Amino acid sequence: MSEKLRYQLLRLARKTWSRCALFSLFALMAVASSALIGPYIPESVAIKLGSDSIGSLLGILASSMLTVAIFSASTMVGSFSAVSNSATPRASQLLIEDSTVQNTLAAFIGTFLYSVIALIGLHAHLYGDGGRLVLFGFTLVILVLVVVVLLRWIDYLSVLGRLGETIRRVEAATMAAMAQRLQKPFLGGQPQPPGAQGSHAVRAPATGFVQHISMDILQARAEALGTTLHLHVLPGAFVEPSVVLASCDVDLTVEEQQAIADAVLIGAGRTFDHDPRFGMVVMGEIAARAMSASVNDPGTALDVIAAAVRTLIFWVDTGRQTAAQQDAAVEFDRVTAPRLREAGLLEDVWTPLVRYGAPAVEVGMALQRALASLRRLDHPGFNAEVEDLSRYALEKASHSNLIDREMAMLRRESAACGSSNSSGSNAEGTGYNHQHAATHASSQ
Template sequence: MALTGRWLYVLQRLTKRMWFRASLYCGLAVLTALVGVVVRPVLPPGLAGRFGADSVGNILSILATSMLAVTTFSLATMVSAYGTASQSATPRAANLLIEDNGAQIALATFIGAFLFSIAGLIALSTGIYGDGGRMVLFIASVLVIVVITVTLLRWIEQLSRFGRVGETINLVEAATRRAMHTRAKAPWMGGVPFEGPPPDGVPIEAPDVGYVEHLDMEQLERVAAAHGCNLHVLALPGTLAVPGRPLAIVTTALDEDGLKGVRDAFSIGDSRTFEHDPRYGLVVLNEVAVRALSPAVNDPGTCIDVISTIVRLFVEWSEARARHAGHAEVRFPHVHVPELEEADMYDDVFPSIAREGAHMREIGIKLQKAFIALSRLEYAPMRQPVARHSRETLARAMATMTFEPDRVDLQRTASQGAWATQVPEERPAADGTA
């Protein structure tokens, strides 16, 4: 039976753990080292000496020594990259580096090659291989060396950018894009549109305090269908579950099993995740931009890069929503789910950047150009909040900037928007003149 819902989510999270892939590679390496014991009776005698397989012990010794050093170096480099990403970008992005496929494959390959060498040496010392077994081990050792060489070359290339701010932004962008595309295809997560909680509904609160990481829609549908009621979700992934804040509201009171089924459908953890929470990726990008504008970092170029990334994500979100409009599949007709509000997504990123960069001409102009680009999108919900954010951003800048040419340039850029931007009243100068 295929894994679905909550258990599939748990398995997906498990496979992203660094130890999981390393354990798989280690098990495969040990099996590869011992396969010669099984195959040796099939091979004719004398092959080992003809192909030089008698030297396999020396090869394995070199592999064991070198792979231990490479593994130690790689671990030290990765830990250093995590610290660099946490300090220069944001600690929330470090998890993406930990879950990076390239880094995990490299580390798992090196550890697996080390265990392959150790297992082979131990088996050789016991004499269980024989002539044919040594031949198989020799061929396996050559293949392992090829895999190590390819992995090491790719790892060297990745190390040149691993943990850098630009690479971290790219990782966050990719994770956010995946989550946004998934939600754009299914804005109600397979359920039906949420049109407000029922007035006589029964609220169901979370048993623990934490962030909603995942919704098991199949389980919610089973519970609702079994009790002949409709279930209205109030806590989407990324919502902080606290006492007094319902996870959902049902139209009929449920028994203990039903209440437990609903609560178990909400996976609650200590922190937000990228997979099912598009807004979390936007929050992390916002943190990178705000930190870049701090006096300690003072890197407006990174902030401008983040603004461009955010605009790109919003454009793709707009295109995906327009493309899938009216085609959302309803798989869970008893579960009502609210869709993401574009205004909330804007609030996740623009106000903080506008506040921290209010005194910078280049940040203000970049933000206004971003608003102009977003105002031209065909997807109407993406256009509606633009005018408000443009006016607020301009007001912040006008209240902070003192150099008149910068103020004029910013006003000129803001006036190019498709909306009628109201320029705030000029502040009186220090000497009382306008």
């Protein structure tokens, strides 16, 4: 099975309707098996149950599950809206794909469908004494399952859509994407030499974001062509028809270009899968909304700072632990891929915090302390960017009407990052690219 097909099946499994359909299929199989197994049960074992008594139980299940399913669906929609309004619309993607939410709704819909079909079978006299016994057993099992799911769902509603829970989910999803990338820093291919560029290019067939790259397809095409393919984009990059996806040194037919382009899945939006930087972008958006004039919630910004520091420390520590294994982790030797630009991980989350948190001295101090923590990691991919961001934060704060005492406090905290304490540093002295958000493709 190709990587592309596995990824598409994974995305399909995260759809709510797919889980509902699966639970409904189990319900249909339970009803059908009652009619099939029933005749094989001896009459001496089968308990004489009147269809009316089973029908009453199934009727209660059908009516209650319909109500609960509608309530759960409305709760889900309300939670999606709450996350979009309090955090960012990008974070609602995690809630939509939450397995607990989907399994709960699927269990309620599947139980409703089971009850309705079982009632139809009873009224059609499809079951004898043995069939009603089997049906009664299935009904008891499903009833216990519903009670367990309902109790878990009630407890889950206490955190569903909460801002703190949303930040935790974004942090967990980002760490998962980071761990995946650190295991394959070049997506399983060879490290790409600086400036590697083939004489023949394959350009993007559509406009959107790279969501997944099937390295096995690229490897197969490279072997068939007898060349090395240079991949020029990573998951999360924004592409349009002028952007080069890959290149090589042999002439390519239209069919071969199409085959190579098909290995790069392009969608309308970014996803957390395979894209560590997207999680950092979402954290930055949450902090920016929290520090907007209409919300003015410094506490949420502080929570995001703590989550960002944990996530970036995880990136550094995990990277150091897996460094010895990465040298031999080349699965696709005919494909080269660029390395993720680590400074971008910092830019994505800290820039919104600096821009919108400058007027709040408590946020500025927490940001400087966080940058100092990252500087103490002494990670080559972070050091220069940490110092630039610290200077940028000082410069931004100096234009935010803070009093001298507050600026002095910020300078003291900034000194731990090795940045200049001068409040009059110019834009060139910051060494910071303020236009990074508009260059997704190149920053990857």
